[in-house]
Amino acid sequence: MNADAHVRRLWRKRGTTVPAPRRGPRPGLDLDDILAAGIALADADGLAAVTTRAVAAVLGKTAMALYPYVGTKDNLLALMRDQASTMPAWEDPGTTLADALTAWADALYGVYLAHPWLTERSWSQASQGPNEQDWLERLLAILDEWHIALSARPPAVTMLFATVRATAETDAAYRRMSDGRADEWLQIAQATQAHIPDFAARYPLTTGLPPRTPDWRDAPRAGLAAAVRLLAEALPVSGP
Template sequence: MVTRAYQDIDAHVRRLWRHRGTTLPSPRRGPRQQLDLDDILDAGIALADAEGLAAVSTRAVAAAFGKTPMALYPYVGTKEHLLALMQDHAVAMPEWEDPPTGLADALEAWASALYEVYLAHPWLTERRWAQATQGPNEQDWMERLLRILDTWRIPAPARPPAVTMLYATVAATAETDAAYRRMSQEGKSEWLAQAQATARQIPDLTRRYPLSTSLEPVTTDWQDSPRAALAAGVGILARALAAPTG
């Protein structure tokens, strides 16, 4: 016997893969659907881009079309289904050519492309690894990354940790970059004032923490440091992956 839960999952998968061979579920009764799923997701993404993920609800998205939350359910399912659909829709992979000049360049091109997607939609970094959509657009990114590792003959056991490190590094640096961009002038001034106050109140700070206080920044412009750190981190990982073993 097929339960309601499995029917909901099946409908959700059909929505995710609607442009890759599945057909959208349609209501058994009631009026014909009047909205387009892509339009609904575009509205949800625009809301999340402008106000953050917390602002997204079926009520808020439905209101953009003059509908009630219940009227939206046949199109997207539950709120979690809506967020997953938005997530996969937002990460549609742009086109680029893999640089033939080496593993580091190929990985940096992949990481930079995903980084730009996260910057365009900062709320994506709030969706954790456990909330992967299993949708086609997210699958495209994974397949592209694994193809790079396969092309440069990275051993199979090294691929899973490399994938985890790359995704985590891109998300973390993009999240920091987005936070820097949101920081007001007042926030920047407060950060600097606290640093100066710490130096006054803790005059032996460098003696207590000699390594961290002498750490050289990746770049002289602190606002560019997340992107610079990403490029440097990808380079370190690439060299480690390409190093001979045994």
């Protein structure tokens, strides 16, 4: 891996220059076009659909033609991840910490829903690019503005990123679920009740949980909103 070239590509719109390909016709491909093609494939069919050959085919090129512009496939996926993580604009509510954190979480949630494949890549595969860094900096700015104790900030960051990611992943899975798969889930639940008639007695706390939303498909987002507010109430404020 050529780390220098990769970092220059990641930060190309924040002060670095993209390394010029040493081979291939000029003018050649555009890096943004390559990433747009890869992101479109991933949005439609998941990361499994993204290969250098598939991306190149969209652009009418060969897989080898992409290498001078993106490097390895891992480089390509990292560049795609950072590009897809571009932060949308939104106004901070300026009312409460819970409102500010909810606005941040909703914005990131929207990015994950627009690009569900982002949750397929683990934390260890973070791009280290500027767009992903923007999310962390914006979150830390909120915690700083509301004078959250320094010792509480790292766990708060972990909990918020993880909760947004997990709930958005579930939401995306619900959206992909066919009517047949939903019916199958209901049939299993009904069969469980028939064969385990004392299920509620065995698991009284589980079955006693009130539903958060009338439609189970709305539960992930509702759960996120409640979790963010619960965390906001628990975060300690630093002393004067």
